[in-house]
Amino acid sequence: MSPPPPAGADLHLHSSYSDGSFPPRRVVAEAASRSVSPIALTDHDTVAGIPEALQAGTEMKVEVIPGVELSAQDIDQEIHILGYFIRWDDPALQRTLNVLGRRRRDRLTEIIRRLHRKGIPLTADEVLQIAGKGTVGRLHVARALVLRGAVGTLDDAFDRFLAQGRPAYVERTGLTASEAIVAIRQANGIPVLAHPGSSRLANLGSLIQAGLQGIEVFHPAHTTADVVTLTRLATKHGLLITGGSDCHGLAKGRISLGTIRLPLAYVECLRQAVRSHRTPNA
Numbered sequence: 356m357s358p359p360p361p362a363g364a365d366l367h368l369h370s371s372y373s374d375g376s377f378p379p380r381r382v383v384a385e386a387a388s389r390s391v392s393p394i395a396l397t398d399h400d401t402v403a404g405i406p407e408a409l410q411a412g413t414e415m416k417v418e419v420i421p422g423v424e425l426s427a428q429d430i431d432q433e434i435h436i437l438g439y440f441i442r443w444d445d446p447a448l449q450r451t452l453n454v455l456g457r458r459r460r461d462r463l464t465e466i467i468r469r470l471h472r473k474g475i476p477l478t479a480d481e482v483l484q485i486a487g488k489g490t491v492g493r494l495h496v497a498r499a500l501v502l503r504g505a506v507g508t509l510d511d512a513f514d515r516f517l518a519q520g521r522p523a524y525v526e527r528t529g530l531t532a533s534e535a536i537v538a539i540r541q542a543n544g545i546p547v548l549a550h551p552g553s554s555r556l557a558n559l560g561s562l563i564q565a566g567l568q569g570i571e572v573f574h575p576a577h578t579t580a581d582v583v584t585l586t587r588l589a590t591k592h593g594l595l596i597t598g599g600s601d602c603h604g605l606a607k608g609r610i611s612l613g614t615i616r617l618p619l620a621y622v623e624c625l626r627q628a629v630r631s632h633r634t635p636n637a
């Protein structure tokens with residue numbers, strides 16, 4: 356019999372409130388069945404799934420850390436900023452997320468206009484039906500294109516139409532990186548640079564200046580060399596270290612939840628950092 360997998364956390368998970376395939380309750384159930392705890396629900400630009408995840412976590416004895424993954428523009432590239440232990444019902448955060456939602460819908464309109472120009476009569480409704488309650492993004496457009504037979508696979512959809520430089524690519528006009536970091540800090544969360552690999556680090560200094568507190572070191576897209584480099588950088592700059600599977604349920608293939616198990620000592624460091632945010636009267 357193989358030994359049980361080590362205890363650990365998975366701090367990067369998506370639900371059907373963004374582009375994951377499972378509702379939050381199912382995400383928690385998958386974590387429970389793999390003995391992964393704590394988990395963080397980090398949907399793209401929305402916190403709408405958090406109440407359901409917290410409720411399910413209580414019932415299934417999985418600790419759920421309220422999180423979010425904000426898309427942001429950093430000089431000439433899109434980066435993602437994770438926020439942990441956020442006060443998800445903070446009104447300022449909610450307002451920011453509402454603005455982002457509107458911009459995502461505007462972007463969808465433009466993507467569809469460009470697809471029409473390429474002779475693909477996709478409608479916004481087809482995409483929104485797939486997105487359901489969630490924030491709408493390119494992955495939903497890709498799934499709609501597969502569904503109507505315009506392309507064979509999700510990768511085809513990106514390669515032919517949706518990836519940067521392709522005919523239906525539309526840049527997002529979202530937050531700047533420092534706005535994303537500030538939005539998370541104002542909701543009392545810990546901002547962490549998501550999956551930087553080795554290519555999204557050019558501007559690290561100014562992100563730290565804006566209030567960045569951590570780097571996602573452990574991520575399926577990272578090579579062993581990336582992990583070494585990122586760990587060294589985190590240590591050098593006194594940044595927290597996080598990690599997670601970035602599981603999208605079945606939306607991007609197999610269920611990857613729990614394939615990354617962040618040692619619990621790192622989660623403790625996050626907790627300490629949140630505590631030190633809070634002033635005695637806050």
Ligand SMILES: [Zn+2]
Binds near residue numbers: 424435549550
């Ligand atoms: Zn991301």
Ligand SMILES: [Zn+2]
Binds near residue numbers: 367369
């Ligand atoms: Zn993600």
